[in-house]
Amino acid sequence: MKVCKGETYERVFVNEEVNLNIEQEADSHVKIHVINAPFSITVNQIGEGCSTEIYGLEHLRGEDDVTAETHVTHSVGGGTSNQLVKFVLEDNARGRFIGDLKIAQDAQQTEAHQTNRNLVLSETAEMRTQPQLEIYADDVKATHGASTGQLDESALFYMQQRGIDKEKARQLLVNAFMREIVDTISDERMKELMNERLLNAIDGVVE
Template sequence: MTVSTKKDHKLTEAFLLESERLPSSLLFAELKRQARQVLSEAGLPTIKNEEYKYTGISKRLTDQLPNLGPSAPFADIEQEMKAQEALVRAVGGYTLVCANGRFQPNLSTVDQQQFVVSSMASLDSDSAAQIGQIEKNEADSFTALNSIFFEDGVYIRVPAGKIIDRPILLINFVKATEKGSCVHPRTYIQVGKNAEVTFIEQTVWLGEATVFVNAVSEWTVGQNAHVRHYTLQNGRKNDLAVTNTRSSIYQDANFTSIVLSLEGGMIRNNLSLDLRASNCEGNMYGLYLLNGKTHVDNHTNVDHMQAHAESNELYKGILTDHSRGVFNGKIFVRQDAQKTNAFQQNNNILLSEDATVNTKPQLEIWADDVKCSHGCTTGQLDEEALFYLRARGIAKDAAKALLLHAFAGEVLDQIKEDGFKEYCETLVHARLGGNY
């Protein structure tokens, strides 16, 4: 992904002006200096920028968020944690809690013998120097924006050889002032050689004011490590979010991402996998169920850098009302990446005439000994299948729900943690079985 060429000058200048009020940071001074330079030159994107042509997030920020300053710290979220009891119980693992991007160790359950967790504000200089080396400021203007404004974050290290027996749930509670606020969560996760771990991530929106969540997540997946990262997006209809997630994946390693987008105002997900060595594997799955005027834009990028690597990608969407889905998937196969095996597919079902999908799967191949395929489909429910079910006495609404469940199930089946899978299936079935 590249920085924008058509920029929103007024919004960019407003954010840069707001940044002058921030306290100075010695630990991340150089990262923030570079980010200011990138944002000043590139600016925040408008719909005239090719990468954001269908997603006018900058205009939404201008229209909905009079206050561009960062959200203040807040406490007293014990009661809010109780409201998440069903999710915590379903995951049945460790829990890491953040409030407006700031780590809350008193509300978290950590086994430091299994994995190490630190707040970014408390890192030593060597660890702090790793931040911004995977997802660089130049990758996307919103990454640079995050680098300017983040004050704290979560740094997680899974030592070599550790098999984490339970999932790690990362919950970030976000809350705005009355005029709205911005939250810039930052996460860095390093998984060592031969380690194995599952992360589950959800943002919980509090209060009524609009919150813009601009998150950056960086991953290092060491040799022969196995990592699963599940993201549940189930916010509110007026909320705005941009996520930039990038993983560096090394020899014989496996990284799987699953993104479930169920609710939100406008969501933009940028997900990038860098397959840096041979025999590594990257998997990307997504499911978006959109209604009302919800807008979800998934931009994915897989970079095959070396030979004998594999990537699999499947995104599915079900849309109704005036909702809009965007999928732009890119696969790059470099000249040295012979024997690459890459698969990409995007399938969509539209349940109303006013729902819209813009999809663009892409391949760029510079090697000559590869197996690569991509494709997309957009349509309505299969009328023959619907007729088949109704002919066997199944009511129309029930038959429709069965077909939609089957369509969504191909992504949900990729979730390997039974408790979390059942929790997500309950959310999906409630949506598809009701007046969707």
């Protein structure tokens, strides 16, 4: 599909597998959230001054096996892109992130960020991360980061020391991890819905 000059394409996909191949014309904007579904999103900025935002959140349990793929290409300059993909893995779940970021030789003054953060909550869950960066232009700002870890034991103990039981403390930390993605949803009603659904309402929560 094509996002025409100056237009905006914004969608939140929940529990729905996503396969998208998008070309962005000049000054167009793309903002996509995928929550709890496999996805493969390819975006090519073919016009100047575009912005692309891709957010993925996968909370996997049981035997879930989910791959999230992003392929972002800056063919011309002056554009921005941000990819943030987070996995929470429990039980025997398997997750995989494949993220390509390509900045072509002519795509000067591009700003591009790719981040993949994963929280592994069981010893039998597994996460694989394959980021790939190809940068051919020299006047660009590009960052990428990937990390896979467990819950912060010192934070868990701190909360227990205040009387919060370990299970609830874990839930608060997992929710905090996921909230970063939910907070980026523009539509307030959708954000609220996701907060309720994902961050399974905890007793005593006040916002």
